[in-house]
Amino acid sequence: xxxxxxxxxxxxxxxxxxxxxxxxxxxxxxxxxxxxxxxxxxxxxxxxxxxxxxxxxxxxxxxxxxxxxxxxxxxxxxxxxxxxxxxxxxxxxxxxxxxxxxxxxxxxxxxxxxxxxxxxxxxxxxxxxxxxxxxxxxxxxxxxxxxxxxxxxxxxxxxxxxxxxxxxxxxxxxxxxxxxxxxxxxxxxxxxxxxxxxxxxxxxxxxxxxxxxxxxxxxxxxxxxxxxxxxxxxxxxxxxxxxxxxxxxxxxxxxxxxxxxxxxxxxxxxxxxxxxxxxxxxxxxxxxxxxxxxxxxxxxxxxxxxxxxxxxxxxxxxxxxxxxxxxxxxxxxxxxxxxxxxxxxxxxxxxxxxxxxxxxxxxxxxxxxxxxxxxxxxx
Numbered sequence: 599x600x601x602x603x604x605x606x607x608x609x610x611x612x613x614x615x616x617x618x619x620x621x622x623x624x625x626x627x628x629x630x631x632x633x634x635x636x637x638x639x640x641x642x643x644x645x646x647x648x649x650x651x652x653x654x655x656x657x658x659x660x661x662x663x664x665x666x667x668x669x670x671x672x673x674x675x676x677x678x679x680x681x682x683x684x685x686x687x688x689x690x691x692x693x694x695x696x697x698x699x700x701x702x703x704x705x706x707x708x709x710x711x712x713x714x715x716x717x718x719x720x721x722x723x724x725x726x727x728x729x730x731x732x733x734x735x736x737x738x739x740x741x742x743x744x745x746x747x748x749x750x751x752x753x754x755x756x757x758x759x760x761x762x763x764x765x766x767x768x769x770x771x772x773x774x775x776x777x778x779x780x781x782x783x784x785x786x787x788x789x790x791x792x793x794x795x796x797x798x799x800x801x802x803x804x805x806x807x808x809x810x811x812x813x814x815x816x817x818x819x820x821x822x823x824x825x826x827x828x829x830x831x832x833x834x835x836x837x838x839x840x841x842x843x844x845x846x847x848x849x850x851x852x853x854x855x856x857x858x859x860x861x862x863x864x865x866x867x868x869x870x871x872x873x874x875x876x877x878x879x880x881x882x883x884x885x886x887x888x889x890x891x892x893x894x895x896x897x898x899x900x901x902x903x904x905x906x907x908x909x910x911x912x913x914x915x916x917x918x919x920x921x922x923x924x925x926x927x928x929x930x931x932x933x934x935x936x937x938x939x940x941x942x943x944x945x946x947x948x949x950x951x952x953x954x955x956x957x958x959x960x961x962x963x964x965x966x967x968x969x970x971x972x973x974x975x976x977x
Contacts, residue, residue: 605650606747606812607819614833622715624651626836633837637929640801640842643830644753646822647839653717654746654809655710659737662706669727669877671861671870677702680770682781682796684869686861688878693857696720697849701783701796713851717743747815751822752805755829760806762825763788775806789814800839802846802968841926844935847896847967853908853923854894854937863890893945896967899934903960906936906953913952913959919944922953930970
């Protein structure tokens with residue numbers, strides 16, 4: 599690993615015995631006690647993730663909402679202060695430059711949380727679009743990624759202790775974090791600093807993501823671990839984050855999403871507002887009218903097999919019909935699962951397929967997302 603970047607929590611991870619890997623140029627913990635153990639902690643109790651590698655871009659100005667409506671696929675101008683939405687940024691050909699979360703943190707201020715590998719590209723693209731937008735009132739895009747860190751605390755037991763961190767009411771609307779609805783955000787004071795607390799996550803469980811200045815993130819982590827100690831909290835790495843998101847069918851940039859893939863092909867049309875003007879709308883309008891030639895689908899193995907992995911081919915009989923974008927052995931479902939781009943007309947749920955794994959084909963079936971449902975939880 600050549601000169602990897604490290605988060606402010608790196609020494610904490612080392613002390614906890616984490617095994618670290620290179621992830622998008624960052625030296626990040628992939629596991630502590632083990633991926634399956636950490637995965638089950640999140641599903642059944644609580645897990646704490648370092649997500650400081652994610653980027654934070656602040657967009658401000660009287661016309662910031664109009665600008666973001668132009669830059670992104672979802673309708674940012676519909677957001678009330680203290681609310682958030684998932685969105686995508688596309689190129690002129692409708693390809694996905696990034697998927698991200700947009701938080702309206704003040705009247706004319708928006709926080710964009712973007713993928714670690716896309717920070718520089720997203721910043722450059724947004725600044726280029728500002729010039730293209732030609733607003734008589736300035737729109738400012740500022741990269742705060744180097745100043746901010748973030749953690750995600752996820753799982754059914756989080757509500758038992760999260761509010762103990764913040765004795766004073768939020769600065770936007772709510773008295774305590776547990777009063778936030780899904781996709782809402784507020785600002786709480788911790789160690790004399792502002793902390794963004796949102797009811798969002800990437801696991802399919804209830805939980806919160808906390809964005810704070812670098813200098814207080816270690817004590818924030820330590821207090822979360824202490825408060826959650828009686829509630830089954832465990833530190834969790836990127837390995838569990840990956841298996842959790844795959845069970846939910848959530849996309850990961852560089853796998854399900856890329857410049858060569860459109861939101862409609864990825865099955866993310868719900869987050870594309872075709873009633874407004876935005877980058878890539880022309881091509882996406884054509885795709886919506888004519889239909890896409892492939893679609894990202896979830897699948898589950900239907901017999902014992904090695905885990906499916908990215909790049910494995912998908913077959914029906916003698917016809918190669920797709921390629922796996924993500925795959926794993928599901929700790930919750932105890933079977934091989936994944937996502938794949940499947941060519942039309944083979945995208946009907948319930949379609950029986952085969953995944954070629956190490957030269958052998960194993961049976962699988964196309965399934966509805968999410969693959970994991972609460973009632974299917976294994977003890």
